[in-house]
Amino acid sequence: MSEEQIKNLEEQFEARIARDEKIEPKDWMPEKYRKTHIRQMSQHAHSEIVGMLPEGNWITRAPSLRRKVALLAKVQDEAGHGLYLYSATETLGISREEMYEQLHTGKAKYSSIFNYPTITWADMGAIGWLVDGAAIINQVPLCNTSYGPYARAMIRVCKEESFHQRQGYEIMIKLANGTPEQKEMAQDALNRWWWPSLMMLGPTDAESIHTEQSMKWKLKRKSNDDLRQQFIDQTVPQAELIGLTIPDPDLKWNEERGSYDFGEINWDEFWQVVKGHGPMNKERMKARVNAWDNGEWVRDAAMAHAKKKQERKEKQAV
Amino acid sequence: MKQNLYKYILGIADNSLILGQRLGELTGHGPSLETDIACTNISLDFFGQVRSYYQYAAKIAGDKRTEDDIAMLRKEREYVNVLLVEQPNTNFAYTIARQFLFDVYHFLFLTELEKSKDLTLSAIATKSLKEVSYHQRFSTDWLKRLGDGTAESKEKMQEAIDGLWTYTDELFHQTEADKAMVLEGIGVDVTKLKEAYYKKVDEVLSEATLETPESKWFQKGGKQGIHTEHLGYLLSDLQYMQRTYPNMEW
Numbered sequence: 001m002s003e004e005q006i007k008n009l010e011e012q013f014e015a016r017i018a019r020d021e022k023i024e025p026k027d028w029m030p031e032k033y034r035k036t037h038i039r040q041m042s043q044h045a046h047s048e049i050v051g052m053l054p055e056g057n058w059i060t061r062a063p064s065l066r067r068k069v070a071l072l073a074k075v076q077d078e079a080g081h082g083l084y085l086y087s088a089t090e091t092l093g094i095s096r097e098e099m100y101e102q103l104h105t106g107k108a109k110y111s112s113i114f115n116y117p118t119i120t121w122a123d124m125g126a127i128g129w130l131v132d133g134a135a136i137i138n139q140v141p142l143c144n145t146s147y148g149p150y151a152r153a154m155i156r157v158c159k160e161e162s163f164h165q166r167q168g169y170e171i172m173i174k175l176a177n178g179t180p181e182q183k184e185m186a187q188d189a190l191n192r193w194w195w196p197s198l199m200m201l202g203p204t205d206a207e208s209i210h211t212e213q214s215m216k217w218k219l220k221r222k223s224n225d226d227l228r229q230q231f232i233d234q235t236v237p238q239a240e241l242i243g244l245t246i247p248d249p250d251l252k253w254n255e256e257r258g259s260y261d262f263g264e265i266n267w268d269e270f271w272q273v274v275k276g277h278g279p280m281n282k283e284r285m286k287a288r289v290n291a292w293d294n295g296e297w298v299r300d301a302a303m304a305h306a307k308k309k310q311e312r313k314e315k316q317a318v
Numbered sequence: 319m320k321q322n323l324y325k326y327i328l329g330i331a332d333n334s335l336i337l338g339q340r341l342g343e344l345t346g347h348g349p350s351l352e353t354d355i356a357c358t359n360i361s362l363d364f365f366g367q368v369r370s371y372y373q374y375a376a377k378i379a380g381d382k383r384t385e386d387d388i389a390m391l392r393k394e395r396e397y398v399n400v401l402l403v404e405q406p407n408t409n410f411a412y413t414i415a416r417q418f419l420f421d422v423y424h425f426l427f428l429t430e431l432e433k434s435k436d437l438t439l440s441a442i443a444t445k446s447l448k449e450v451s452y453h454q455r456f457s458t459d460w461l462k463r464l465g466d467g468t469a470e471s472k473e474k475m476q477e478a479i480d481g482l483w484t485y486t487d488e489l490f491h492q493t494e495a496d497k498a499m500v501l502e503g504i505g506v507d508v509t510k511l512k513e514a515y516y517k518k519v520d521e522v523l524s525e526a527t528l529e530t531p532e533s534k535w536f537q538k539g540g541k542q543g544i545h546t547e548h549l550g551y552l553l554s555d556l557q558y559m560q561r562t563y564p565n566m567e568w
Contacts, residue, residue, distance in 0.1 A: 049351070052354075056347075059343075060552075060556065063560060063563070063566075063568040069369070072345065075358060079354050079355045083351050121559060171568075174567065178566055178567060182563070287346070291347045295410065297471055298350070298471070300468050301467025302463050
């Protein structure tokens with residue numbers, strides 16, 4: 001193809017996106033579009049899978065049968081999200097094995113929030129309420145993103161995430177209205193998860209490298225700082241409603257802006273965790289790599305068995 | 319309170335509780351995303367069953383006890399699950415062998431319990447049977463894949479079957495509560511399931527190109543609350559919150 005032809009295709013492609021048409025797997029797409037989507041979608045899938053670990057940590061210790069069932073169902077949903085996000089990413093010409101490889105070697109990232117430990121039951125509430133809450137704010141706009149398989153996956157993911165978020169908040173309500181010990185547990189969890197949740201919405205706009213291109217492709221519709229403000233404005237009243245205190249002495253309603261002003265985020269901590277030196281980075285990766293390595297003989301056996309079955313079928317047919 | 323019925327329900331439900339708890343340990347650590355989802359799903363089914371049974375048991379007890387008290391606040395000697403279900407997740411072959419050896423029993427058992435004169439138990443059995451027929455299909459398929467897969471998987475699968483075989487006979491032991499409930503037309507006579515069980519297990523093992531163990535040395539005790547050393551640790555996790563923060567709502 002000549003350079004002019006490619007340019008022509010690119011123009012048509014951008015025009016389709018501008019018209020809100022969906023791009024489908026078999027459509028022509030610029031290489032950069034494909035790569036950007038593989039990066040973002042696989043990162044999203046990895047986040048679901050690694051995200052199973054901090055919550056999986058409390059399945060055996062959930063305080064009641066009702067909570068145990070809800071937690072199991074939630075973690076299972078996350079595995080399901082991982083599954084269809086990996087499948088959606090595969091439509092761009094990369095295999096699940098390659099994506100795992102990128103995760104295990106550290107080439108691909110996942111959401112940094114999962115590198116914090118879950119040390120009390122209240123963390124299950126805080127993760128649902130804050131982490132899933134921040135995730136929804138990030139993800140709802142993706143239901144209208146330009147790449148068809150991603151947009152369709154996100155519609156389902158968002159429905160389930162909003163259920164998880166309510167479930168998490170409900171855990172917090174129960175604790176906040178419980179005994180002094182329970183209330184203390186809830187406040188402590190909020191103290192530990194608040195700032196990492198704000199960081200989840202990404203580096204401040206001045207330092208975000210992907211934003212402009214992503215806006216054009218509808219991979220992003222608002223800037224990180226706008227999303228963060230939206231999250232804070234939405235969450236502060238929820239905390240007040242149940243008598244918990246946001247751990248930010250600078251938090252203050254700004255009448256003029258119609259939004260909350262808030263204190264400075266510790267970006268050094270953010271970059272430390274992103275670069276692999278958070279409290280649980282090594283453990284999370286070790287758990288994933290172990291599951292994969294210990295499962296190798298199982299996957300090999302399944303392949304060998306399928307092959308044998310196929311051969312027997314062919315033999316019978318002769 | 320109907321002591322025998324209460325004990326009888328616990329004898330059924332504790333198996334689901336302990337096996338559900340074991341499967342719950344695996345969430346996020348399975349050999350593939352698909353098996354991870356399946357094992358979590360089976361665990362969920364078990365806990366769903368457990369809640370129905372314990373809620374019914376709590377009603378029969380007629381005091382203030384709740385499903386959670388029954389699940390999480392008994393002492394180790396008061397759990398009456400069979401030894402098979404408390405065995406650890408040594409590797410995926412053990413998980414599958416434990417599941418298969420229990421599922422075949424569970425399916426036969428529930429098929430009979432469906433005929434119980436006790437309408438609540440019969441209804442729980444009907445609902446659970448749908449789930450358990452899926453469990454059995456899952457564990458049978460994997461048993462065949464691993465048995466008739468690679469040389470390594472075959473060896474691991476055979477070792478797991480051999481290792482857990484000693485816990486199968488206990489499934490067919492009757493407790494005093496069992497006998498009383500059979501007489502009332504409520505309970506299942508498990509001794510009558512034994513032949514069909516070993517026949518089915520033998521068929522599947524042979525299809526999976528595995529040997530049916532010949533050992534006749536069996537372990538028992540779970541139904542009397544005399545467990546293997548594994549159970550105490552499992553209960554430490556299961557009971558942790560209820561023990562540390564007593565009398566609270568979650």
